[in-house]
Amino acid sequence: xxxxxxxxxxxxxxxxxxxxxYFDALGEAGExxxxxxxxxxxxxxxxxxxxxxxxxxxxxxxAQNCGxxxxxxxxxxxxxxxxxxxxxxxxxxxxxxxxxxxxxxDALIARKLTAAxxxxxxxxxxxxxxxxxxEAGRVSVFLADQIKxxxxxxxxxxxxxxxxxxPIWAIGTGRNASGAMVAETVAMIRESxxxxxxxxxxxxxxxxxGGSVTPDNISDLAANGNIDGYLVGGASLDSGKFLAINAGx
Ligand code: PGA
Numbered sequence: 001x002x003x004x005x006x007x008x009x010x011x012x013x014x015x016x017x018x019x020x021x022y023f024d025a026l027g028e029a030g031e032x033x034x035x036x037x038x039x040x041x042x043x044x045x046x047x048x049x050x051x052x053x054x055x056x057x058x059x060x061x062x063a064q065n066c067g068x069x070x071x072x073x074x075x076x077x078x079x080x081x082x083x084x085x086x087x088x089x090x091x092x093x094x095x096x097x098x099x100x101x102x103x104x105x106d107a108l109i110a111r112k113l114t115a116a117x118x119x120x121x122x123x124x125x126x127x128x129x130x131x132x133x134x135e136a137g138r139v140s141v142f143l144a145d146q147i148k149x150x151x152x153x154x155x156x157x158x159x160x161x162x163x164x165x166x167p168i169w170a171i172g173t174g175r176n177a178s179g180a181m182v183a184e185t186v187a188m189i190r191e192s193x194x195x196x197x198x199x200x201x202x203x204x205x206x207x208x209x210g211g212s213v214t215p216d217n218i219s220d221l222a223a224n225g226n227i228d229g230y231l232v233g234g235a236s237l238d239s240g241k242f243l244a245i246n247a248g249x
Pocket of ligand 1: 210212232
């Protein structure tokens, strides 16, 4: 299991004609640091899996979301079993955009986490507070609640669950958390993982940071953040910026 990750979250971006060029650039670059993972929109998955296999074999492919059941009458959903079948290895679960724009509840996110693990995927569980919570000094309690709500029996036998700390006020805003603030928050997250999940997660779960990560702020985050990698949105759309983050992490 790699212990450092760099995940590109394309969200609903990258035009079809840009896909091949992106992986050519990744394939031509040097090794960088950590496991590269690219999370394209669902429809691009088969093409991205093929491009990764042929041109960037050191990378892996993630989905941005999945359904909470292996199959059934759920119009518009994509099952984690289907993702696995197509060569996806990781799945982002509980991104704040899913929670806030699409109304995903803690209970639904817990079911998705279980369904992803049952299908053999490695979940990347996103947690993070908004500005009101941070200003009220309630970050620790808020994150503990999100961690507690995602706990399930499936965690007992899981090989790996990645946790991404993504403060909502930093996502897509150009305002990143400082390395020192991330380190302090990661300590809170480890404490809650050890308390509400099987104890080993407190020590071993890779914890990533996400929220306006760029080539400009990666050195502070890498030096002071005490983190195991990054989940990158905006800056991951430009292969040059994504590779610069990979080199600097
Ligand atoms: P951002 O997005 O890098 O554009 O802030 C991060 C994320 O939403 O995962």
